[in-house]
Amino acid sequence: MPPNARFSTICIHAGQEPDPSTGAIITPIYQTSTYVQDALGQHKGYEYARTQNPTRLALEQNIAAIERGQAGFAFASGMAAIGAVATMLVAGDHVIVSDNTYGGTFRFFEQVLTRYQLSFSYVDTADLDAVERLFTPRTRMLFVETPTNPIMRLTDLAGAADLAHRHGARLVVDNTFASPYVQRPIEFGADLVIHSTTKYLNGHSDSVGGVVVAVRDDDIEWLRFVQNAEGAILGPFDAWLVLRGTKTLTLRMQQHNANGLALAEYLAGHPKVQQVYYPGLPVHPQYELAKRQMHGFGGMLAFDVGSLDAARRVLNGVRLHALAESLGGVETLISHPATMTHASVPEDRRAALGITDGLIRVSAGVEDVEDLKEDLEQALATVKTST
Secondary structure, X not given: OOOOOOHHHHHHHOOOOOOOOOOOOOOOOOOOOEOOOOEOOEOOOOOEOOOOOHHHHHHXXXXXXXXXXXXXXXXXXXXXXXXXXXXXXXXXXXXXXXXXXXXXXHHHHHHXXXXXXXXXXXXXXXXXXXXXXXXXXXXXXXXXXXXXXXXXXXXXXXXXXXXXXXXXXXXXXXXXXXXXXXXXXXXXXXXXXXXXXXXXXXXXXXXXXXXXXXXXXXXHHHXXXXXXXXXXXXXXXXXXXXXXXXXXXXXXXXXXXXXXXXXXXXXXXXXXXXXXXXXXXXXXXXXXXXXXXXXXXXXXXXXXXXOHHHHHHHHHHOOOOEEOOOOOOOOOEEEOOOOOOOOOOOXXXXXXHOOOOOEEEEEOOOXXXXXXXXXXXXXXXXXXXXX
16 A cells, blocks of 8 residues: 555555455455464464454554554444543543533443542533633543534544643544544544444444554553453454445445535424534534534434424334434434433433434435435424424
């Protein structure tokens, strides 16, 4: 691969050379649990499949290059990736977190990690002044999602990196919602980037996994140790599926971006929709930041129809949109955050964040957008007009 290769070329070629024994252009699935050694203490770089696997290594190198990091580590799920990053903390450490974080992340932090004398403060990380006020001498990480799930708030990544580093903390960015096509946090100063590879990186709704990309030597050394020690690794077939996905990442994201914007514009003009959350709309409070920081605005959006009854009518009325959790696949998914992705978040907290019972989240797929609009139109027609 050329040393100055551009994004699409990196997606297709990084970490992957033709198989030396056969010339196969696609990385093989090394479905093995162990490796035969030439002699005692002599092997070909692989000893045991929890520790090393060539298919997984190809994926890790591929995503590290895509995110402009130094090394990548693939795990069995996005939450396992977050769990690996959390092992960098010790009892008494403090973490500042985007308040509108994914419900599973909030559950893990609050119901698991607090048992180990770790503490977490939640704040709208779009407000860096508010973030700075929360730093303490024990703050070790600033953990952000941008855009947030599902209200689509943005964090100024360059500002957040500068703030974290001035306080001796790492900036950790969950980049799942955007994908590395839309934004690459390391280019703005992030220390660690996390993805649920289940989503845009895989892109076909047929694999579950996670990855951490690191830039610091000490973080790389620790993550390599923890990946082996804990063993929550990504299997070779799942790694192969994600490698297949990254080859078409550019093409898919271009269509996700286009469909996401088109659906957001359509919904913004619909009389039965009270509010649309999408960073590509000029009415979004951080639209200018989105234009500076993102390459396109992504395929994720949310809209509020005012009540649980109205949301239920839409969710039960769609025919092409698939009612399901997850996101980032080629098919359009629709969900109800309050009872699905964010059900583990307390009701009062959901209300404060704007995750109302009338809020609906859409992961725009790559179908013909006119079909998607028509599907929403017929579902919204079932919503009663308020008097």
